[in-house]
Amino acid sequence: MKKEELPQDESALKAMTRELLYVKDKEGKYTTGLSTGWEVKKAALDNAWDDIRERIETARLAVKNGEKSPIYYFMELRLMDFPVLSGYTGFWTFTIKRHLKPSVFASLSEKKLSVYAKAFDITVDELKNFKG
Amino acid sequence: MDFMTEPLAFGLGSGIFYIHIPFLQVNNGPAISYRSMPGWIFSRTCKSLGVKVVRKKFGNNEAAAKAYLDQKIKEGVPVGCQVGVFNLPYFPPEYRFHFNAHNLIVWGKEGQDYLISDPVMETVTKLSEEDMIKVRFAKGPLAPKGHVYYPENVKPVTTEMIKKGIIKGIKRSSRDMLHIPGNIAGVSGIKYTANHIRKWRDKFGPRKAGLYLGQIVRMQEEIGTGGGGFRFLYAAFLEEAHAYLKNDELLNISQDFTKVGDLWRSSAVQMGRIYKGRTNNDQKDFLICADLLTEIADLEKNAFLKLKKLKLDY
Known part of the structure; x- marks a missing residue:
């Protein structure tokens, strides 16, 4: 890529930083150039966030309809998957999957609830009382 | 350490790589990397300089x-x-x-x-x-x-050490890109991704398949890659390697990697057309992306074969 072809599109990095790319100068030698962003990449990131928002909304409805426990909602809200939540809580994935059932969730001890609350950076009350 | 530049460190540590890890999902998308683990790059670079x-x-x-x-x-x-x-x-x-x-x-x-x-x-x-x-x-x-x-224990680094390190880094990268067994790492990993892209639309539907393409682009163009999935950074390294080793073939191969980086960017544009909804999201649009990746894999293979055969002296 030539230096003058470096895209300068608006992106999430606006007012925070610019990214460094390796580009060719007029003599055909490598140099560096700063870019504010590239719309191709911005669209990919925007899409990923649309998907995340949709997943969170799906999770909220599942809790509201009594199909899933609040753990499911906060997991999506905090962009976690099972390996990540497992890392933060120390629970195995299959244990967490069990805790996603509203009936099992209702019988969880305060201690286990507080482990989840800490992982999600919320209080136990916020976790217990989330109704969707 | 005034001689140190980012491309040089990247080349000495054999940073350039490609791997598509099967069955693993990252942020609900394919797990793809265009470079080796950062810790390895740093360790190898330091080792070659006696640090x-x-x-x-x-x-x-x-x-x-x-x-x-x-x-x-x-x-x-x-x-x-x-x-x-x-x-x-x-x-x-x-x-x-x-x-x-x-x-x-x-x-x-x-x-x-x-x-x-x-x-x-x-x-x-x-x-x-x-x-x-x-x-x-x-x-x-x-x-x-x-x-x-x-x-x-940072001791003075001699030009001879740098030259030796450059040759070792180049040989290790060509080995990793050409000869790692299996089909998920190195140039065969790029073809592996291409084959997956050919199946994604039927398997997951156009929307999810589009999101997966978006993930490929994000990993490729992330901040710190220098653009084109680290390929421009590697081309810049080969240009610096030429200044040390004076073998003109290095400049030609650097051009090859610039071309490869440009092609990675073209593939991103093509994938972008799909996830931005500028195409009809037909199977043929996915096939265009897959074919571009196959072309990239062949170009990278040739470039690394040239590097592998190159007689470099210090």
């Missing part, structure tokens, strides 16, 4: 991890830290995923704040003690566990 790297991990002991870092800073040693970016406050929110293989350098402390040089940021940044513990003890895959590292 010893001290590394330390702390399990769950946050207090010990903090004390150790503070002590090193007090001694005036800049320390590399592996961190998770989810809780990194100065990162744009849109970039804060559970990604744990980010690295920054701590080089001082002002009151309760650490002074940070983060490769992503243009200027020096600060991080509070509390946030520092959070990011050093992020959990999940590749959890840093407080991992810190710093060079020790």
Whole structure:
């Protein structure tokens, strides 16, 4: 890529930083150039966030309809998957999957609830009382 | 160490790579990487220059991890830290995923704040003690566990060492890209991804398949890649290698990698047309992307074969 072809599109990095790319100068030698962003990449990131928002909304409805426990909602809200939540809580994935059932969730001890609350950076009350 | 540049460090440490890890999902998309593990790159680069790297991990002991870092800073040693970016406050929110293989350098402390040089940021940044513990003890895959590292015994580096290191780095990269068994790593990994793209639309539907393409583009063009999935950075390295080794073929192969980087960017544009909805999301649009990746794989294969056969003397 030539230096003058470096895209300068608006992106999430606006007012925070610019990214460094390796580009060719007029003599055909490598140099560096700063870019504010590239719309191709911005669209990919925007899409990923649309998907995340949709997943969170799906999770909220599942809790509201009594199909899933609040753990499911906060997991999506905090962009976690099972390996990540497992890392933060120390629970195995299959244990967490069990805790996603509203009936099992209702019988969880305060201690286990507080482990989840800490992982999600919320209080136990916020976790217990989330109704969707 | 005034001779050191980013492309040189990247080349000495054989940074260029490709791998598509099957069955693993990252942020609900395919797990693809265009480079080797950052820790490996750093270790190899230091080793080739005769520099010893001290590394330390702390399990769950946050207090010990903090004390150790503070002590090193007090001694005036800049320390590399592996961190998770989810809780990194100065990162744009849109970039804060559970990604744990980010690295920054701590080089001082002002009151309760650490002074940070983060490769992503243009200027020096600060991080509070509390946030520092959070990011050093992020959990999940590749959890840093407080991992810190710093060079020790830095002796003068001779030009001969650099030349030797360049040759070793080049030979190791060509071996890794051409000869790792299996079909997921190196140039065959690129074809592996291409074959997956051919099936994604039927398997997951056009929308999810589009999101997967978006993930490929994001990994390729992420901040720090230098563009084109590190291929421009590698081309810049080969240009620097030429200045040391004076073998003109290196300049030609550098051109090859520039071409490859440009082609990776074209493939991103093509994928972008799909996930931005500028095409009908037909199977033929996915096939165009897959074919571009196959073409890239062939070009990279040729370039690495040339590097492998190159007789380099120092």
